[in-house]
Amino acid sequence: MLASMKDWMGETKIERDSCGNPVSITDHNGRTVRYEWGSMGQRQGMIYPDGTKISWKYDSLLRPVQMNRTAAGRDPLWTQYQYDGQGRLSEKRTSGGYITRWQYDENGLLGELSHTDASGILDRFQYTYDAAGNKTAIKKERRGFPEESGSYQYTYDGLHRLTGVERDGKPLRSYQYDTFGNRTVMEDSVKESRGKP
Template sequence: DGDITRYRYDNPHSDLPCATEDATGSRKTMTWSRYGQLLSFTDCSGYVTRYDHDRFGQMTAVHREEGLSQYRAYDSRGQLIAVKDTQGHETRYEYNIAGDLTAVIAPDGSRNGTQYDAWGKAVRTTQGGLTRSMEYDAAGRVIRLTSENGSHTTFRYDVLDRLIQETGFDGRTQRYHHDLTGKLIRSEDEGLVTHWHYDEADRLTHRTVKGETAERWQYDERGWLTDISHISE
């Protein structure tokens, strides 16, 4: 009961609250436009943040109480293309014809980019001059990651799309086993075997490592998780 939050509404026909109050008495207030856009937010200390929107409902500016503002620009497709602060620092965004984000250009001119395949899946990302690539199978699942230094992680799946094996950059292989209902029941990490146990309601109850209980999960009569005990590893 200590986690109760109360909501107040000034319009009986709206599901947007005008105020919230938690169990400690901390109160936050909000004002909204008639179109459901957040116009202002006042936190429990009285700090007010205001928001501007364009005619399409997109947020165009955020004004903070200390005088700092952030401005947002969009293209004709409604895609965010620039964010600029009061000091003139601007971050720009570029997209391909499909609408996928292809580049983020920071105020200092540094560029992070992403390339996509014909199905819109990211196949190469570059951050800080370092590149990572991804390969997919015919089902669209990641089967190989190549890190910035050229090392690889590979993934295998079963016919139900569940991950069953992962071989990492360091060559270490981890395997995963599931029961008929899809629950993880066993994992192997280079000889270290972990079993996952469930109750009749399919709730996770405990995890054992090499036969020793490592963690326990407890629930109340409503089925809500009440405690996680870390016993050993």
């Protein structure tokens, strides 16, 4: 099936397969992007006008487990994905040596997020929540950013609105609200801002 759309830039042609998936899109300059699809409707490949190809592999649950990028004259690139027993994304690895990991607590909330390279940890964030799901603490470890690293604590009022932020036990900011729930005051160590988020 071939369809076309016209706008002020020109005509775009879209070719679709019997399932309605686009197999090629050609813009007004004649540049074509081609698509490849699996039997379950999963996108398996994209080929750009310059020949660069992006391809995907999936597991038995049709979750992407690897993405590859190939281009003439360039090193191939890839990204791999892993999932935990609950089907949540738990790890991403790249051909550049970077790894991102997600860990979850017993309530399914994000408990830790980390980024590493060949030298070790780039960033690590550990999260704590209260019974209502409000984030009450974050422990931050950031390579090269000591001013942002540390332990942050968050407090809330009875309506679960953020009222205070501390870093390593020292106050950073406090917030006040009007009867309609609008934030009216933000106080920090150097200034006070009224009426603005």
